[in-house]
Amino acid sequence: MANHMLPRERCDYSAIVDRPPLKLPDGARLVFWTIVNFEVWDIGRAMARQVLPAPTGQPLLPDVPNWSWHEYGMRVGAWRFFQLFSQLGIRPTLATNARVCEDYPRVAGQALRDGWEFMGHAYDQLPIHACGDQAAMIGRALDILERFTGQRPRGWLGPGLTQTLETPELLASAGIKYIGDWVYDDEPTVIRTANGPLVTLPYTVELNDIPMMIVQHHQSDYLLRRTIDQFDRLYQEGKDRAKIVALAIHPYISGQPHRIKYLEQIYEYVNRFEGVLHWNGLQILDWYLASRTDSAIEVAA
Amino acid sequence: MLPTERLSYSPILERPALKLPGGARMVVWVIVNVEEWDPTEPMPRTVITPPAGGSPSPDIPNWAWHEYGNRVGFWRLVEVFDALGIPAVLAINGCAIAAYPPIVEAALVRRWEFIGHGFTQRSMQKAADERDDIRRTATAIAAATGRRPRGWLGPGLTETWETPDLLIEEGYEYVCDWVLDDQPVWLRTRGGGIVNLPYTQECNDVAMMLIQHHKAAEYYDRAIDQFEQIHGDAAGGARVMALVVHPYIMGAAHRTKYFRRALEVIRSRSDVLFWTGEQIFDWYVAAAPAAQTAT
Numbered sequence: 073m074a075n076h077m078l079p080r081e082r083c084d085y086s087a088i089v090d091r092p093p094l095k096l097p098d099g100a101r102l103v104f105w106t107i108v109n110f111e112v113w114d115i116g117r118a119m120a121r122q123v124l125p126a127p128t129g130q131p132l133l134p135d136v137p138n139w140s141w142h143e144y145g146m147r148v149g150a151w152r153f154f155q156l157f158s159q160l161g162i163r164p165t166l167a168t169n170a171r172v173c174e175d176y177p178r179v180a181g182q183a184l185r186d187g188w189e190f191m192g193h194a195y196d197q198l199p200i201h202a203c204g205d206q207a208a209m210i211g212r213a214l215d216i217l218e219r220f221t222g223q224r225p226r227g228w229l230g231p232g233l234t235q236t237l238e239t240p241e242l243l244a245s246a247g248i249k250y251i252g253d254w255v256y257d258d259e260p261t262v263i264r265t266a267n268g269p270l271v272t273l274p275y276t277v278e279l280n281d282i283p284m285m286i287v288q289h290h291q292s293d294y295l296l297r298r299t300i301d302q303f304d305r306l307y308q309e310g311k312d313r314a315k316i317v318a319l320a321i322h323p324y325i326s327g328q329p330h331r332i333k334y335l336e337q338i339y340e341y342v343n344r345f346e347g348v349l350h351w352n353g354l355q356i357l358d359w360y361l362a363s364r365t366d367s368a369i370e371v372a373a
Numbered sequence: 374m375l376p377t378e379r380l381s382y383s384p385i386l387e388r389p390a391l392k393l394p395g396g397a398r399m400v401v402w403v404i405v406n407v408e409e410w411d412p413t414e415p416m417p418r419t420v421i422t423p424p425a426g427g428s429p430s431p432d433i434p435n436w437a438w439h440e441y442g443n444r445v446g447f448w449r450l451v452e453v454f455d456a457l458g459i460p461a462v463l464a465i466n467g468c469a470i471a472a473y474p475p476i477v478e479a480a481l482v483r484r485w486e487f488i489g490h491g492f493t494q495r496s497m498q499k500a501a502d503e504r505d506d507i508r509r510t511a512t513a514i515a516a517a518t519g520r521r522p523r524g525w526l527g528p529g530l531t532e533t534w535e536t537p538d539l540l541i542e543e544g545y546e547y548v549c550d551w552v553l554d555d556q557p558v559w560l561r562t563r564g565g566g567i568v569n570l571p572y573t574q575e576c577n578d579v580a581m582m583l584i585q586h587h588k589a590a591e592y593y594d595r596a597i598d599q600f601e602q603i604h605g606d607a608a609g610g611a612r613v614m615a616l617v618v619h620p621y622i623m624g625a626a627h628r629t630k631y632f633r634r635a636l637e638v639i640r641s642r643s644d645v646l647f648w649t650g651e652q653i654f655d656w657y658v659a660a661a662p663a664a665q666t667a668t
Contacts, residue, residue, distance in 0.1 A: 257444050302626045
């Protein structure tokens with residue numbers, strides 16, 4: 073670990089007001105980036121999240137109630153997403169555990185048929201610190217997605233955005249071009265790794281149903297309120313400087329019957345505005361690399 | 374010393390009324406907290422927990438979430454202060470001075486007051502050498518601004534039994550850790566009195582958004598409720614209200630407007646002063662000298 077760069081060694085501090093503004097094509101003000109997360113929760117392990125801890129808070133193994141709660145997302149919730157996005161003609165980025173292709177080929181296959189971008193999201197849903205051979209896990213996950221989709225993913229999101237200090241090196245050498253784990257800016261940035269640069273895209277822990285609904289316990293309609301507030305502000309700022317609104321959703325949370333209408337209303341709201349592009353991560357990456365004139369362009373290869 | 378040895382209990386209604394200049398009823402002061410989080414340590418706060426819990430290190434997502442405040446969020450807050458013509462107090466970690474020069478520069482050109490906020494964002498009870506931490510913070514601020522800080526806020530308001538003594542010995546004049554009154558108070562130390570200014574954990578975005586998980590709009594609602602009550606209370610003597618923000622919380626795009634609206638409403642009242650900490654300190658020391666009150 074001592075041999076690996078700290079975050080500050082990968083990218084210097086930079087105040088956004090000191091940078092030349094990025095501009096989107098055709099006078100667009102803002103990119104709306106939807107990221108759907110599909111996961112596999114191994115029934116043999118502690119569940120990734122819990123909606124209902126056991127009486128007296130005892131650890132539970134197997135944890136059937138919380139496994140089932142997540143499974144609902146794959147059986148039912150995901151199909152609400154597919155319906156919504158196909159109606160809207162939006163093709164989101166899918167951050168998916170590779171094991172989804174093995175355990176839920178019906179769901180992964182639908183995303184593929186609907187033209188969603190597949191983004192690497194580990195083999196299954198464990199913090200990246202806990203996987204024994206990280207390089208092997210990353211390679212395995214990308215190989216599975218490549219076999220399933222015919223294309224090697226260029227984007228990566230750690231489970232729960234987790235990284236160790238060596239993760240960026242391993243991702244760069246595995247062919248990854250952009251990551252979502254660094255939620256530290258409104259704009260894409262380039263970070264250094266020993267194996268070449270990586271682009272960070274502004275993924276989100278703010279407009280994300282896990283922190284909002286599962287960690288902070290907000291009411292369902294707050295996803296709509298917060299997204300409108302975020303959108304309004306970034307749309308206003310997008311007049312002078314390209315902005316990106318990322319929205320991260322999970323089928324077992326936002327795919328619930330009592331929440332889906334707030335997700336639908338988000339798109340009704342933002343689609344009333346001119347100059348909003350529904351792009352996936354690859355489109356944002358390609359635009360950003362084309363916007364830059366310096367050596368970072370080499371990441372594009 | 375125990376807290377009760379530093380000051381005696383005093384009900385606010387039984388004190389001589391404090392008077393502000395120009396017939397103002399109350400003072401509002403606004404504190405912006407700028408921190409640097411060490412990516413090799415556990416994060417001071419988190420917004421996202423890892424799958425299946427635990428606290429694996431390094432914690433890059435929560436480090437990055439905080440860093441957003443200094444790269445992007447801080448500049449939204451600056452815009453609010455500029456637009457409304459309100460002075461801010463910058464409570465800054467000593468180590469953040471070197472990490473974020475553009476933030477230091479922006480605060481300097483606006484003549485914001487700098488106060489010490491620990492050398493790093495860690496409990497003062499974990500500092501290996503507390504005096505050294507307090508001294509290095511003052512040195513870093515003095516080197517960057519040309520003035521030693523007069524005020525101090527512990528990281529997370531933390532203190533040891535000795536903190537007020539060390540602060541006065543190291544040249545600080547006021548502290549903000551004791552949220553026990555609507556007026557400044559004198560605290561006894563082994564080196565004479567130090568003033569405590571009314572800071573807040575109530576109108577504070579860390580407590581409200583990260584601990585209690587309120588909606589962003591609650592910042593506005595609570596600030597206005599707090600303001601109206603204190604404004605009314607101030608008929609019996611001047612009072613002080615604090616508002617606290619952190620760039621990574623109220624500087625998030627979806628929250629800044631609630632902070633701005635609260636300030637807009639308060640600023641529309643003609644009998645309210647927006648002061649820095651040292652303005653409150655200087656006024657209070659003149660109005661209630663230590664000799665009368667600190668016995």
